[in-house]
Amino acid sequence: MARIFVIDDDEQLLRMVGLMLERGGHNITLISNPHNGLEQLKANKPDLLVLDVMMPGMSGHDLTRQIRETSELETLPILILTARSQDIDRDTALKSGADGYLSKPVTSQELIEQVDSLLTQKAQVSRQSGSVQGMVLALFGLRGGVGKTTLATNLALALRRVSQQEVCLVDLSLSISQAAFHLQLKSQSSWADLxxxxxFDWPTLNDHLAIHPTGLRLLAAPPLPQAPSTISTEFVRQVITLLRENMIFTVLDLPPVFNPAFMAVLEISDVGLHVITPDVITVRTAVQTNRALANANINIKQKSFILNQTSPTAQLSQATVERALSGRIPFHVDYDPNQIQALPQGNPLVLTAVDSPLPAVIKRMADVIWKRMAAKMKS
Amino acid sequence: MPLGARNRINLDLFTDAYRVTGNTTVGVGGINAELVNPNSSYLEIKDAYVSRINQPGEIVTSYTTASFRKDNINFIVLQDRRVGIPVGTQHARSIFTRGRPVPIFLTVPSFEIIGEIAHEGKVTPLNTLVKSTGSYLLIFAAKASASLYPQIAYSGDLIMVSKNRIGLFCLGADNI
Structure with missing residues (x-):
């Protein structure tokens, strides 16, 4: 979620643009008087400005020039949104210092795509100027069918939406590419091609990433089942190292396999999210997994549980599961009937049903993770 | 649009030296009826933003209301042809639906304009300029370039050119 200021003297249009951006998941401040704009921008330092051109007393081009002359705002992305739709108007907008241009009338999709594109460009520039290492999150669990891919896909999308940074989802499944199915992406390549x-270097890896319309990248699993020994420790280390250098967030969806490569993934990840469902077999598997990891001296930097209820009734209560695992469960996803529809449609719930139980918890997780990463980037 | 209703349309209006962007309120007869309305020699533009021809992206000044002498208008650029075609001729068998496209080049003070007119029958300047009705020539998929600054051009789905302001007028494809 980015903080976006919109300046337009037409209050009706201002509200409409604000509504479009709010629906795109952004936090909006509306300003109808351009003369107050500069001071408010200086005081609040938003992530992006959407600016009209034709405003009484001060044109959007004049305000853009003032912003560019203000040291603390010189990198603020500015999107000009105007009824003047000629090529010369675009040239004038870009020459005055704006980063993007759209002519009215504009559709919600065009506006959000352009805004997201500018926010991503800004993130890339700030990333190039700094040298922040990205955060790697691994979702794991040795019991299948607990909704791990669903959670990984939704978490990656939520992180993309909340941060507007580069996010990559890696589907390390050894069967077919389930994440691609969740995202309705027809990936032409997979990690097996690497x-x-x-x-391989970053450009090669980047060529193998599919891009979702939200900007989320996906390293898909191969279309045919693979043996667990196919993936080596060196291979996963190389993939994660490159993604850590080039992505702000990497979300790994690990298969229910206990072998050296996946143990290595857990060791080098920043956060390990152990996905369980509230039933006896899964909880027992989780307890044994913890023991196996301890016996193998696998030290996960930060570990947390996600209790994902995938059926309408829970066999065990959260308190019982916590007692069995000897630990608190910070994230409990209630049964979400909408998920049955979301999967075949290829519309993850964080994009379509924000008030539904699953996206509500995922969004809270993404907020917590992004706040921590943002603080790291600032420092 | 129901009888008596008023509608607001956006337009780019050009005189010899100025570009004015704004909107005007039209009745059931559309912009054509407003331009030929004999009760007023002026066209009223709301939220008028004025630019000079040599710096057309920059806004020199703006006013809530501006009035134009109609005989001083060279042409009007519209982004949607449906706004400029005379009401009653937009559908069925009007010249704008059955006419064939004819390439055209013409000049007005400070500008040269290329595009297509919709024409039926023999194509001659006499037919196009004199025998056709209305005081504005409708040029579709049109582009107007400033004569002294040819890099400055304006495109529109429709450009309405005042017939009284036309200097040079060429029909058909470029033969040279």
Missing amino acids: LANNN
Whole structure:
């Protein structure tokens, strides 16, 4: 979620643009008087400004020039949104210092796409100027069918939406690419295509990433089932190292397999999210998994549980599960009937049903994770 | 639009030296009826933003209301042709639906304009300029370039050119 200021003297249009951006998941401040705009921008330092051109007393171009001459606002992304739709108007907007241009009337999709694109560009620039290492989150669990891919996909999308930073979802499944199915992406390549190349670099890896319309990237799993030994420790280390250098968030969806490669993934990840469902078999598996990890001296930097209720009735209460695991469960996803519809439609719930139980918890998780990362980036 | 209703349309209006962007209120007869309305020699533009021809992106001044002498208007750029085609000729068998497109080049003070007119029958300047009705020539998929600053151009789905302001007028494809 980005903080976006909109300046337009037409209050009706101002409200309409504000509504479009709010629906795109952003936090909006509306300003109808351009003369107050500069001071408010200086005081609040938003992430992006949407600016009209034709305003009485001060044109959007004049205000853009003033903003560019103000040291604390010189990198503020500015999107000009105007009824003047000629090429010369676009040129004038860009010459005055704006970063993007859209002519009215504009559709909600065009506006949100352009805003997201500018926010991503800004994030890339600030990332290039700094050297922040991205955060790697691994969702794991040795019991299948607990909704791990659903959670990983929704978490990656929520992180993308809340941060507007580069986010990559890695589907390390050994069967078919489930994440691609969740996102309705027809990926042409997968991590299996990288296996032949012993020493691939970032451009090569980047070529194998599919891009979702939200900007989320996906390293898909291969279309055919693979043996667990296919993935080596060196391979996953290389993939994660490159993604850590080039993405702000990498979300790994690990298969229910206990082998050296996946243990290595857990060791180098910043956060390990153990996904369980409230039933006896899963909880027992989780207890044994914890023991196995301890016996193998696998030290996860930060570990947390997600209790995901995938059926209408829970076999065990949260308190019982916590007692069995000897630990608190910070994230409990209630049964979400909408998920049955979301999966075949390829519309993850964080994009379509924000008030539904699953996206509500996922959004809270993404907020917590992004706040921590934002603080790291600032420092 | 029901009888008596008023509608607001956005337009770019050009005189010899100025570009004015704004909106005007039209009745059931559309912009054409307002332009030929004999009760007023002026066209009223709301939220008028004025630019000079040589710096058309920059706004020199703006006013809530501005009035234009109609005989001083060179042309009007519209982004949607439905706004400019005379009411009653937009559908069925009007010249604008059955006419064939004819390439055109013409000049008005400070500008040259290219595009297509919809024409039926023999294509001659006499037919197009004199025998056609209305005081504005409708040029579709049009582009107006400033004569002294040819890099400055304006495109529109429709450009309405005042027939009284036309200097040079060429019909058909470029033969040279």
